[in-house]
Amino acid sequence: MSKTFKLQLVAPDRPSIHQEVTVLNLPGGAGEFGVMAGHMSLLSTLRPGTLRVTNGHEKELYFIAGGFAEVNASSVIVLAEEYVKANEIDVEEAKKVKKQSQDLLAEKKEGTDLKAAQLALARADARLKAFEEAKNLKK
Numbered sequence: 001m002s003k004t005f006k007l008q009l010v011a012p013d014r015p016s017i018h019q020e021v022t023v024l025n026l027p028g029g030a031g032e033f034g035v036m037a038g039h040m041s042l043l044s045t046l047r048p049g050t051l052r053v054t055n056g057h058e059k060e061l062y063f064i065a066g067g068f069a070e071v072n073a074s075s076v077i078v079l080a081e082e083y084v085k086a087n088e089i090d091v092e093e094a095k096k097v098k099k100q101s102q103d104l105l106a107e108k109k110e111g112t113d114l115k116a117a118q119l120a121l122a123r124a125d126a127r128l129k130a131f132e133e134a135k136n137l138k139k
Contacts, residue, residue: 086134
């Protein structure tokens with residue numbers, strides 16, 4: 001059995017990523033989970049969080065805004081609403097969105113889309129966490 005498997009990371013606004021990996025950690029809707037070659041087949045929702053890609057001793061981190069993952073023994077397809085390499089995240093923009101979302105949620109004005117504000121806050125938090133993890137990885 002091969003120790004690597006194919007990863008395909010797809011988002012509507014970015015080029016697809018295709019690579020061989022040894023371990024993949026995903027932010028599943030029911031909690032984080034890891035995948036290695038030979039994993040049982042499954043489908044999972046994905047929440048905003050950090051996608052951790054390991055190939056041997058090299059590790060790459062991506063922020064994903066949510067989506068779906070299709071896992072089988074020889075490949076994983078991640079259909080992400082959005083993805084960004086963690087070290088390319090615009091931290092100031094993420095902080096700005098976080099503050100705006102927190103303000104909207106605190107005000108609770110009539111007509112405010114609270115679910116959209118909660119989602120924006122979750123995504124901003126996930127972006128900042130992915131960036132921090134990537135920064136600490138380089139140390």
